[in-house]
Amino acid sequence: MAMRKREEQVFPNAAGVDVGASSHWVAVPAHSTDAPVREFGAMTDDLTAMADWLLGCGVDVVALESTGVYWIPVYEVLEQRGLKVWLVDARQVKYVPGRKSDVQDCQWLQKLMSHGLLRAAFRPSADVCVIRAVARQREVLLTEQASWVQRMQKALVQMNIQLTEVISDVMGLTGQAIIRDIVAGERDAKSLARHRHRRIKASEEDIVRSLTGNWREEHLFVLKQALGMYDDIARHLRECDEKFRELLAERSAASVDIGKTPRTGSKARAAFDVRQQLANWAGADLTRINGLGLDTVMKILSEIGTDLSHFANVKHFCSWLGLCPATKISGGKVLSARTKRSANRVRQALKMAAMSLSHSDSALGAFYRRLCGRMDKPRANTATAHKLARMVYFMLTRGEAFVDQGQQRYEEQQRQRNIAALKRRAAALGFQINPLQAAA
Incomplete structure (x- = not known):
């Protein structure tokens, strides 16, 4: 009987780990050892001992609960030892029966994992995680x-x-020069107004009037402190940008070495061209998609990388982004069809890109404006972001080049579709529609 139950299990040698801040509880199959539940500390030697114990018990896959950032060291140590680690959401075991305890949590994780009832969360490769950490720090x-x-x-x-x-921009060329002179001790409004750039719309007299104020010592001290912090963060930003370019150059060179060149029809123009490096890494120039600027593409690639084989298809990818309706049906009635709330950074970047299409003359811009005429703007924004996500998926998986059809061709296609729909509706009612010129 026990052998039959073991054969019905999807992962008979699975383990479950309940992650904590100071200790981790681990459960293995009962047939592998006499004490199937053990507690390990959070130190590095404790994590090494955990990996040794799991390997000694014959475990090949581990279900790891995603708790804060405490799971990251456990994940990395177990992965380095050759174990297959599944990062699972704690909400998947939230409503299991029994009282809440660390021992029962790890046992439930092990049991659900052995029967294949848990889903692994998406985690990019190790080299992408390095780029992602630098991008998030930026x-x-x-x-x-x-x-x-x-x-x-x-x-x-x-x-x-x-x-x-x-x-308009206080930290622009004119504003920054004025603020730095104020911190240096200059109080004469006319002298400060001489920093006015020729592109500033306001006249020098208006700037003089705006710079006539009450020079209080405590506010000047706060201004000096804030400017110092601004400069210090700017220095760290330059270091962060240099590190990001270095990592991006490595990924671009590795992609070119393995023959993953962008299918855009253009050759590399410069060694440190960020756009070209992103295209070399991805195998396609995502910036050609209308609405996707350089910063948006950098965020997308630094978050998910270029390997989307973890997703079964484009529908799975869009669902992971939270851009698909989370339809709830009970008794044949649709209870809800809204998209679920998500803090996914790629989703947010795509929705911001969709908003920038409101005044675009491209086919995507016409698509966004047509949706705004049919529904409210938040829903139109989500639908357009979903369309952008599909384009990104196909370009990364198939290497397809994006070609903008243009607003006029898109509107003509919509016109022909509307005419065909009207003809079908008229034919169903027993009528025939003819153009006005033909009727005349």
């Missing part, structure tokens, strides 16, 4: 730098220096 630095710009603006307003009313 986003954190940009967000932090923007917050210090807001603090500088606040200090200026508190001194009634209305620089933001005459200059």
Whole structure:
């Protein structure tokens, strides 16, 4: 009987790990050892001992609960020892019967994994994870730098220096020169206004009026501190950009060595051309898709990489992004068809790219505007992001080059489809539709 149950299991040698901050509970099949549940610490030697024990028990696949960032060291150590690790969502075992405890959690993970009832989360390859870490650090630095710009603006307003009313970008060429002179000790409004660039729409007299304020010592101190933090973060951003270019150049060179050249019809123009390096790495130039700028493509490739073989098809990929309707049906009635909420960074990048198509003369721009006329803008934005995701998937998996059909051709296609639909509807009602010129 026990042999029959073992044969029905999908992964008979599976293990389950309940991850914690200070310790990890591990459960293995009962037939592999006398004590199938053990607790291990969070130190590196403890993780090594865990891997040795799992290998000694004959375990070949491990279900790892994704808890915060505590699972990352466990995942990497077990993967380095040759074990196949499945990162599973803790919500999949949220409603299992029994009281909540670490021992029961790891046992439920092991049992569900052995019967093939868990799904592995997507995790890119190790080299992509390195690029992703640098890209995410860059986003954190940009967000932090923007917050210090807001603090500088606040200090200026508190001194009634209305620089933001005459200059759109405070940290542009003119604004940054004025702020640095203020920190250096300059208080004369006319001297500060001489930094006005010729492209600034406001006149020099308006800038002089905006720079006449109340120079209070405490606000000047805050302005100096904020400017120092801005410069310090800018230095870290330059280091981050250099590291990102270095990693990207390595991936681009490796892709060219294995013959994965972009199918765009153009040769490499420069060794440090970021766009060309991204195209070499991906095997296709994703920036040719309308709405996908260089920053968007960098975010997409740094998050998911170029190998999408983990996804069964394009529908699976779009569903993972949260761009497909999460339809709930009960009793033949559709209860909900909304897309689920998701913090996926690629999803957010694609939705931002879809918003930029509102004034585009491309076929994608016409598609977005047509959807806005049929439904509200959030739903149209999601549908357009779904279309962009499909294009990205096919370009990465098939190496297909993107060709923009143009707005006029797209509108003509829609016109022909509408005419065909009207003819079919008229034929079903026993009528025939003829053009006005033919009738005349």
